[in-house]
Amino acid sequence: MVDVENAPRFSIADYLVFISMLIVSAGIGVYHALTGGKQKTTNEFLLANQNMNPIPVGCSLVASFISAITFLGTPAENYIYGPMFMLYGFSYVFTGFATAYMFMPVFYRLNVTSAYEYLEKRFSKTVRLMGMVTFSLQMVIYMGIVIYAPSLALNAVTGLDLWGAVFAIGIVCTFYTTIGGMKAVLWTDVFQVTVMVIGFLAIIIRGSMDVGGLDRVWNISAEGGRIQFFDFDPDPTVRHTFWSVVIGGTFTWTAVYGVNQSQVQRYLTCGSQSVARIALLISTIGMVIVVCLACLSGLVMYAKYAGCDPMLRGDVAKSDQLIPYLVMDLFSDMPGLPGLITSAVFSAALSTVSSGLNSLAAVYGEDVVKLIWPNIEERKYTMITKALAGFFGVVCIGMAVVASFMGDVLQTALSIFGMIGGPLLGLFSLGIFFPWANTKGAISGLLSGLVMAFWIGIGAQFYPPVVNKPPLTIDYCEFGEGNYSMYNSTDMYSTTTMISITDMPEERPAVAKLYSLSYAWYSAVAWLTVLFVGLIVSFATGPTDPADVDPKLCCSLVDTMYCCLPEKIKKPLRCGVRYDEQFTHVDDVHDEYKVVGGKNIDSKDETKF
Structure with missing residues (x-):
């Protein structure tokens, strides 16, 4: 067991492994800067020439957001609360379907670089800029959290220099993203997601061996009240239930994979929509695998420390430090392995930050630079987008300081997804699925969604929801030596000093009931607010005539989900949008669109939709 005062620190071998990971990531960037088109065009720099294989794209979609937050936060979540988080796997499946068949076709038809170009085509330039600023x-x-959180956790437990780690991530990531473009981002993501999976497997294998096998892990977790998967309580204030995780999680992750520029830009690197859907399928499977590995790592950690909680004992100050603590406990006698698993954490951070930098360069290039200089030379525009990537690299290092004031890393990250991603999802949904929506409705809806989301999210910081946690104890610690996990599980709960942690607030005002809403519902509530306000304002100010809306800007849900219905039933359900009559089965046509010479062309007759 790791002693807080004399805890094992990084050895030379660990530092060498960690530095090697950074060198490999930077080397991939250098390679792509010197090969192919050498990143001389924005199409190559931002979209990898739109000819990427679905495998690296799928891996990148996994790595971009299931990253350092997952590596540190998800095992800690399962350690403290149990594996309800594993149900997010169901939401990933629903997210994949919604993205592939409702949002992706629109972006492919328009052949955009920035997802927010859609908002100008559907509404106005003002809405486009508002969407871009919100993103x-x-x-x-988010990038500030991703850089700071793992650096702080690893600094506290392994002795790795805090700001040295922050600057290492920021500088290396900015370097290879700026010189290597999207190709470097995609291929470093493949390398980094591989390191992440190896890290989880190492923890699961060694940790379960120490405890006595996976069956022992499961039994100890069950006795500790951690094995509770299906809580069907409809109360939206309960932190995790089947409904909040699966339904609320679907809205949270659809906001990420459906309309977030970082993910949209990735699947647009594929040459056709059918290839992009393969990439999305790979990413969905990968997301489920990674979240299961992360959750299992948390159960292994609980089985090891069930009788001697490191937080109650005072060995770690925050739950985000549990995984680094476990790593040093398991592998301190194996020089190099702590460095490898630490590299997995930072690989996860690198993948997320590089995705963010590239996407921010794309949106500011397309949504700001080109609006100011519409006829800018290609060479100059490429240089500006590279400079933008570098600039945002510096900004995100600065934001790491702000992240030091935030709380639980996993919940904070998902709350941000809900508070900001939810309104954005609502804005795109308003345009894609509701042809009556107008510009005033879009602006009012987005602002209302943001106000609602931040009101609840910030209020929850002042009046945290009451959260009941399964018990943790230090009754079986053998202060001095020994493996604390090897207790007699049959009498574990005979002690009278078992500590049940429940966050009990002081006196609360009536409005605090609103702040008790589970963070998992933030995105769904914001989405509903945008649609409700947006449609009311649209109808009050004169709704758009659906016949005047370009059908390329909408998604026909009836054709997507109920393609076998008779035409006489489907036609009125298209809400008056004039879809080309020759394309009755709209979704079948979507598969035929390919990117050729920067234009969307129907492979059958080269006729635009």
């Missing part, structure tokens, strides 16, 4: 806020805050 920028989300990504800059």
Whole structure:
């Protein structure tokens, strides 16, 4: 067991492994800067020439957001609360379907670089800029968390220099993203997601061996009240239930994979929509695998420390430090392995930050630079987008300081997704699925969604929801030596000093009931707010005539989900949008669109939709 005062620190071998990971990541960037088109065009720099294989794209979609937050936060979540988080696997499946058949076709038809180009085509330039600024806020805050949280956790437990780690991530990531472009981002993501999976497997294998096998892990977790998967309580204030995780999680992750520029830009690197759907299928499977490995790592950690909780004992100050603590406990006698698993954490951070930098460069290039200089030379525009990537690299290092004031890393990250991603999802949904929506409705809806989301999210910081946690104890610690996990599980709960942690607030005002809403519902509530306000304002100010809306800007849900219905039933359900009559089965046509010479062309007759 690791002693807080004399805890094992990084050895020379660990530092060498960690530095090697950074060198490999930077080397991939250098390679792509010197090969192919050498990143001389924005199409190559931002979209990898739109000819990427679905495998690296799928891996990148996994790595971009299931990253350092997952590596540190998800095992800690399962250690403290149990494996309800594993149900997010169901939400990933629903997210994949919604993205592939409802949002992706629209972006492919328009052949955009920035997802927010859609908002100008559907509404106005003002709405486009508002969407871009909202996305920028989300990504800059999120990247600050991604850089700072793992650095702080690893500094506290392994002795790795805090700001040295922050600057290492920021500088290396900015370097290879700026010189290597999207190709470097995609291929470093493949390398980094591989390191992440190896890290989880190492923890699961060694940790379960120490405890006595996976069956022992399961039994100890069950006795500790951690094996509770299906809580069907409809109360939206309960932190995790089947409904909040599966339904609320679907909205949270659809906001990420459906309309977030970082992910949209990735699947647009594929040459056709059918290839992009393969990449999305790979990413969905990968997301489920990674979240299961992360959750299992948390159960292994609980089985090891069930009788001697490191937080109650005072060995770690925050739950985010549990995984680094476990790593040093398991592998301190194996020089190099702590460095490898630490590299997995930072690989996860690198993948997320590089995705964010590239996407921010794309949106500011397309949504700001080109609006100011519409006829800018290609060479100059490419240089500006590279400079933008470098600039945002510096910004995200600065945001790491702000992240030091935030709380639980996993819940904070998902709350940001909900608070900012939810309104953005609502804005795109308003345009894609509701042809009556107009510009005033879009602006009012987005602002209302943001106000609602931040009101609840910030209020929850002042009046945290009451959260009941399964018990943790230090009754079986053998202060001095020994493996604390090897207790007699049959009498574990005979002690009278078992500590049940429940966050009990002081006196609360009536409005605090609103702040008790589970963070998992933030995105869904914001989405509903945008649609409700947006449609009311649209109808009050004169709704758009659906016949005047370009059908390329909408998604026909009836054709997507109920393609076998008779035409006489489907036609009125298209809400008056004039879909080309020769394309009755709209979704079948979507598969035929390919990117050729920068234009969307129907492979059958080269006729635009």
